[in-house]
Amino acid sequence: MKLIEAKDYEEMSAKAAEYLANKIHTSKKITLGLATGGTPEGTYRNLIEDYMQNDTSYRHVTTFNLDEYVGLAGDHPNSYRYFMNKKLFDHIDIQKSNTYVPRGNARDIKQECLDYEKLLEDKSGIDLQLLGIGSNGHIGFNEPGTPFDSKTHVVELTPSTREANARYFSSLEQVPTKAISMGIATIMKAREILLLVSGEKKSEALAQLLEGDITEKNPVSVLKKHLNVTIIADHAALAAKKVHC
Numbered sequence: 001m002k003l004i005e006a007k008d009y010e011e012m013s014a015k016a017a018e019y020l021a022n023k024i025h026t027s028k029k030i031t032l033g034l035a036t037g038g039t040p041e042g043t044y045r046n047l048i049e050d051y052m053q054n055d056t057s058y059r060h061v062t063t064f065n066l067d068e069y070v071g072l073a074g075d076h077p078n079s080y081r082y083f084m085n086k087k088l089f090d091h092i093d094i095q096k097s098n099t100y101v102p103r104g105n106a107r108d109i110k111q112e113c114l115d116y117e118k119l120l121e122d123k124s125g126i127d128l129q130l131l132g133i134g135s136n137g138h139i140g141f142n143e144p145g146t147p148f149d150s151k152t153h154v155v156e157l158t159p160s161t162r163e164a165n166a167r168y169f170s171s172l173e174q175v176p177t178k179a180i181s182m183g184i185a186t187i188m189k190a191r192e193i194l195l196l197v198s199g200e201k202k203s204e205a206l207a208q209l210l211e212g213d214i215t216e217k218n219p220v221s222v223l224k225k226h227l228n229v230t231i232i233a234d235h236a237a238l239a240a241k242k243v244h245c
């Protein structure tokens with residue numbers, strides 16, 4: 001695993017966007033795995049700036065998002081499809097038909113998981129997966145205890161994850177209790193992974209990744225088995241690691 005240090009959230013976001021833009025520029029065709037949440041928002045802002053200033057085209061880019069809330073349609077303001085449209089896709093020249101997010105309002109949610117996994121395979125998988133982490137080490141919506149061999153599946157959200165994400169909803173009760181998430185094996189199939197970690201709240205999870213064991217109790221620890229992982233972390237996120245040293 002390669003670790004790139006950043007001063008703060010802004011610097012982490014700028015470095016991540018530069019990393020991604022460089023890959024987009026230098027490839028003829030690329031499939032990106034994308035994440036939602038506060039962590040990648042700054043990266044998307046920087047990518048939009050880069051698009052406007054440097055004419056970076058996204059016509060050759062396909063994207064697959066990690067997850068989506070069960071029960072929310074794509075035009076619901078709290079859905080991850082809506083987040084991606086507003087925070088990135090609406091501002092760049094990507095073809096919307098090449099952007100995939102699980103359909104949280106699909107009639108048959110289990111079938112939707114199977115179809116999403118198959119679609120990913122049919123499109124030859126992910127070249128570069130952007131990832132954030134939850135403070136309990138979750139990746140996508142794969143909570144502690146999720147088997148490492150899991151594929152795209154329906155997840156029961158833990159109270160702590162619902163609370164952490166309640167800031168986007170008008171109340172905790174509004175936060176869905178289930179989500180569709182790429183599984184850990186799905187994420188690990190990406191040819192490259194870029195993990196972003198910012199802030200003190202994530203420092204224990206990051207320290208566990210850098211210094212702890214590989215265990216299903218800490219989903220992010222699986223990344224130690226991947227051969228091509230880059231972490232961009234800010235100083236606040238690295239604080240616990242430095243205390244441990």
Ligand SMILES: N[C@@H]1[C@@H](O)[C@H](O)[C@@H](COP(=O)(O)O)O[C@@H]1O
Nearest residue numbers: 035037038039132133134140141
């Ligand atoms: N499903 C998402 C994850 O993909 C994300 O990494 C995590 C952290 O979010 P944030 O970046 O807002 O801290 O939250 C959610 O649970």
